[in-house]
Amino acid sequence: MNTDTPTTTATSTRTGPAPAPGPAHPRRVLLVTGGIGEGHHAAARAVEERARRAWPGVEVVWTDTLDGMGRGTGPVFRAIYAGCMRRFSWLYELYFWLLWHVRPFRAGTRAVIGAWSGRGLARQLARHSPDLVVATFPEGITGLGALRRRGRLPMPAVAVMADPAPHPLWVDPGLDLHLVSTGAAAALVRRAAPDARVRVAALPVSSRFTPPPVEAARARPQVYVSCGSMAFGDVAAACAAVLDAGADVLVSSGRNAAVRRRLCAVGRAHPRGAAMRVVDWVDDPAAATRDCDVVVANAGGATTLEALACARPLLLFAPIAGHGRATAALLADAGLARVCPAPADLTAALADLARDGHREALVASLLARLDGTDLTADVAALADLARLRAQPRATPGPRHPRVRSQDALFLHAATPEVPQQVGARILIEDPDGRDDWPGALAGLIRDRVPDIPLLRRRLLRPRPGRPLRWLDDDTPDPGRHVRPGIVEIGADGTAPTWDDALTAFFATVVDPVATGWELQVARDRAAGEIAVLAKVHHALGDGLAVTDALIRLLSDEITPATPDRPRGTPDEPAGVAHRLRRAAVVVRGVASLALAGGAGASPLAGRVAGTAHRRAGVCLDGAQVRAAARAHGVGTTVLLLAVVAETLHTLLTERDPQAVPVAVRTMVPMTTRTSATVGSRALGNRTAAVSIDLPTGPMSPAERVARVEKALAAGSSAGQPDGAAAVLRVLGLLPWRLQAQLVRLAYGRRFFHALASVMPGSRRPLHSRGGLIREVYPVLPLADGVGLAVGALHWGRTTAIGITADPGLIPEIGGIPDRVRASLSAVQGRVDRVD
Numbered sequence: 001m002n003t004d005t006p007t008t009t010a011t012s013t014r015t016g017p018a019p020a021p022g023p024a025h026p027r028r029v030l031l032v033t034g035g036i037g038e039g040h041h042a043a044a045r046a047v048e049e050r051a052r053r054a055w056p057g058v059e060v061v062w063t064d065t066l067d068g069m070g071r072g073t074g075p076v077f078r079a080i081y082a083g084c085m086r087r088f089s090w091l092y093e094l095y096f097w098l099l100w101h102v103r104p105f106r107a108g109t110r111a112v113i114g115a116w117s118g119r120g121l122a123r124q125l126a127r128h129s130p131d132l133v134v135a136t137f138p139e140g141i142t143g144l145g146a147l148r149r150r151g152r153l154p155m156p157a158v159a160v161m162a163d164p165a166p167h168p169l170w171v172d173p174g175l176d177l178h179l180v181s182t183g184a185a186a187a188l189v190r191r192a193a194p195d196a197r198v199r200v201a202a203l204p205v206s207s208r209f210t211p212p213p214v215e216a217a218r219a220r221p222q223v224y225v226s227c228g229s230m231a232f233g234d235v236a237a238a239c240a241a242v243l244d245a246g247a248d249v250l251v252s253s254g255r256n257a258a259v260r261r262r263l264c265a266v267g268r269a270h271p272r273g274a275a276m277r278v279v280d281w282v283d284d285p286a287a288a289t290r291d292c293d294v295v296v297a298n299a300g301g302a303t304t305l306e307a308l309a310c311a312r313p314l315l316l317f318a319p320i321a322g323h324g325r326a327t328a329a330l331l332a333d334a335g336l337a338r339v340c341p342a343p344a345d346l347t348a349a350l351a352d353l354a355r356d357g358h359r360e361a362l363v364a365s366l367l368a369r370l371d372g373t374d375l376t377a378d379v380a381a382l383a384d385l386a387r388l389r390a391q392p393r394a395t396p397g398p399r400h401p402r403v404r405s406q407d408a409l410f411l412h413a414a415t416p417e418v419p420q421q422v423g424a425r426i427l428i429e430d431p432d433g434r435d436d437w438p439g440a441l442a443g444l445i446r447d448r449v450p451d452i453p454l455l456r457r458r459l460l461r462p463r464p465g466r467p468l469r470w471l472d473d474d475t476p477d478p479g480r481h482v483r484p485g486i487v488e489i490g491a492d493g494t495a496p497t498w499d500d501a502l503t504a505f506f507a508t509v510v511d512p513v514a515t516g517w518e519l520q521v522a523r524d525r526a527a528g529e530i531a532v533l534a535k536v537h538h539a540l541g542d543g544l545a546v547t548d549a550l551i552r553l554l555s556d557e558i559t560p561a562t563p564d565r566p567r568g569t570p571d572e573p574a575g576v577a578h579r580l581r582r583a584a585v586v587v588r589g590v591a592s593l594a595l596a597g598g599a600g601a602s603p604l605a606g607r608v609a610g611t612a613h614r615r616a617g618v619c620l621d622g623a624q625v626r627a628a629a630r631a632h633g634v635g636t637t638v639l640l641l642a643v644v645a646e647t648l649h650t651l652l653t654e655r656d657p658q659a660v661p662v663a664v665r666t667m668v669p670m671t672t673r674t675s676a677t678v679g680s681r682a683l684g685n686r687t688a689a690v691s692i693d694l695p696t697g698p699m700s701p702a703e704r705v706a707r708v709e710k711a712l713a714a715g716s717s718a719g720q721p722d723g724a725a726a727v728l729r730v731l732g733l734l735p736w737r738l739q740a741q742l743v744r745l746a747y748g749r750r751f752f753h754a755l756a757s758v759m760p761g762s763r764r765p766l767h768s769r770g771g772l773i774r775e776v777y778p779v780l781p782l783a784d785g786v787g788l789a790v791g792a793l794h795w796g797r798t799t800a801i802g803i804t805a806d807p808g809l810i811p812e813i814g815g816i817p818d819r820v821r822a823s824l825s826a827v828q829g830r831v832d833r834v835d
Contacts, residue, residue, distance in 0.1 A: 025055035026131035034137030042302040043162035054380035065140035068120020096322035114146030138169035145172025156385035165326035202373035208286035211311040224292035241343035245350035311366035403468035410538035412743035423535035431528035442478035487522040599665035605749035618817035646823035663693035690715035749785030
């Protein structure tokens with residue numbers, strides 16, 4: 001229970017001259033709260049205190065949402081809320097359940113409250129012209145979201161959760177950020193609105209609520225029983241249960257005469273009634289909380305957060321309906337509180353705490369949870385929101401751009417057995433074996449992702465009959481993207497090898513709606529190496545774009561963001577002759593793809609059993625690869641495809657010499673990036689495929705190279721990349737359900753048996769946190785019924801090859817790296833040109 005009185009509604013609380021306008025921090029902050037209980041005001045006071053500490057001279061203005069909704073609205077809302085809690089708790093519980101489980105009810109409630117509260121909030125925004133809006137009241141958050149959608153909220157707006165467990169009205173995807181106090185609360189925010197941006201922050205309480213010095217346990221524990229400012233729940237029963245446990249009680253009646261009479265009756269009737277002190281109001285709740293041994297609350301109001309901030313063991317007695325029960329469940333699951341549904345449970349819980357060392361261990365755990373949290377730093381970071389809104393983005397565009405058909409392909413092609421996720425294993429020298437890599441990645445995400453368009457994107461939750469659209473999230477939450485901890489590589493580690501770590505990381509599927517992409521840190525202490533494992537949903541971009549985005553995130557030599565060329569800027573002259581030539585190429589390409597026909601049967605194709613695809617990597621000497629390519633008079637793409645063909649020949653020959661296919665139909669992605677798409681930094685997938693028959697029958701290495709060169713040249717000159725791109729554009733015009741059906745028919749083993757891609761990388765040395773980025777292994781996904789995908793990337797002095805295989809179709813994957821090295825040696829041998 002917090003007893004401070006809020007700042008006068010909609011009045012300035014200036015403490016000094018406002019600073020001159022500038023990007024350093026907001027000049028004026030508007031706090032949007034609401035007068036139902038004290039919890040919303042308490043959170044707002046905590047934000048104001050930290051804002052003044054972080055931004056000297058800032059002007060802070062308060063407004064009460066209920067007052068802006070019309071005369072008498074506040075008293076009526078408070079009366080309805082109190083009446084439901086005291087007499088019809090089942091009705092409030094039903095209301096809370098409907099908000100979570102019945103989408104039309106939730107949408108209707110949001111629409112009505114948003115329109116109602118938004119009018120008053122719009123007046124306050126016009127009156128005060130704040131640089132930042134912070135809301136702690138659900139109805140205020142809903143109103144701000146409605147204003148944002150109508151274009152009437154141009155400044156950054158942040159929601160701060162005054163309860164540990166937010167409910168749907170606390171959340172609006174239109175706001176720039178939601179601050180919550182636990183990871184479980186962040187999950188609730190994402191459940192209520194998957195597109196909302198959320199960040200775990202310190203507890204939103206006054207700095208006066210701090211843990212006291214560690215003291216020896218008292219013979220008779222002092223228990224602070226709080227009924228909140230509105231005196232909900234059976235406080236008298238709670239006090240009696242505490243007395244039964246042999247503890248002393250401090251309890252406030254909340255200035256409620258009826259509650260005080262019941263408490264005094266308990267004191268007169270109980271044998272230990274003299275150990276209970278009843279007050280009308282606690283003048284210094286921070287001192288009361290710090291000085292007690294245990295806090296008993298009803299899971300409503302600010303008391304729960306204040307007890308956690310003071311590292312006091314928290315017992316939640318008979319939690320109030322709705323958000324109280326949700327808070328109790330969340331805190332209990334997190335080990336931050338114990339729920340006591342009945343008086344006997346409360347007495348038993350106090351007895352458990354009195355056992356030797358139990359309470360001290362719990363306090364130590366609560367203190368550890370507070371370690372490293374800083375609300376001042378969290379509030380200071382909100383200045384970045386204002387700067388992001390004030391500065392032009394690296395890639396200007398609509399907030400919800402439509403998903404291109406080239407990107408939608410990989411949303412439609414994804415199945416539970418064959419998820420479409422690309423990525424990389426980025427190997428970095430780290431001889432010091434630093435343990436702070438996950439935190440460092442979180443910092444890079446906050447600082448750099450706003451300037452990396454590909455990583456800002458997540459998919460908006462698809463709606464039947466509506467076009468697929470992206471969410472452009474320029475306030476990234478590292479909690480979405482960085483897995484905690486470090487995977488240790490080695491015999492005694494989490495994963496025996498790098499390949500095992502990568503396989504385990506990719507076994508879980510990245511969600512394009514909730515996450516879009518994920519990172520995991522792995523480490524080989526003995527070798528002094530760290531690796532950033534990255535997976536990205538393929539719809540966000542092809543391997544070239546994804547690798548570029550990841551390196552821009554990690555590299556110390558980061559280059560300024562380069563915006564895409566404005567729409568409508570042609571790459572080439574668009575005259576009639578040019579259009580006719582392009583049309584002819586497209587027609588020829590479509591015909592070439594059609595004439596290629598089905599792929600037939602193959603030992604590399606069949607049913608893919610599940611997501612446990614194996615990954616393997618092999619690092620080749622880049623100079624040797626280039627030298628071998630020059631010796632054959634071909635490019636490195638042809639050379640490496642020939643190495644893959646040689647590898648498949650040896651593997652399939654050893655498996656069954658009588659059943660080696662003459663060729664394996666392989667899809668080879670070719671970039672369609674032009675100067676108009678600014679190299680690899682253009683968003684999305686800019687590749688189209690060439691279908692070639694990779695020669696796997698018996699022949700000399702030189703003949704194999706020559707056949708690969710001829711097949712690749714034939715597919716490219718026939719216009720297959722242009723034809724494939726044109727087919728995708730046509731698919732994009734169809735209803736999305738029909739798109740999905742056609743994609744699943746075409747993208748799989750009916751038309752190809754393997755995927756192989758060769759990508760350029762950086763030849764100059766790049767570093768991350770001072771360590772050389774030594775190798776980058778690409779990771780490609782399989783397709784439906786296709787058992788092998790091979791990606792190669794030239795990086796520095798290396799050519800790294802990443803292999804993905806279904807172990808049911810290719811059980812020999814463990815030996816493929818050695819086969820690749822042997823195949824390169826064979827191709828490097830005496831070169832006999834084949835005409």
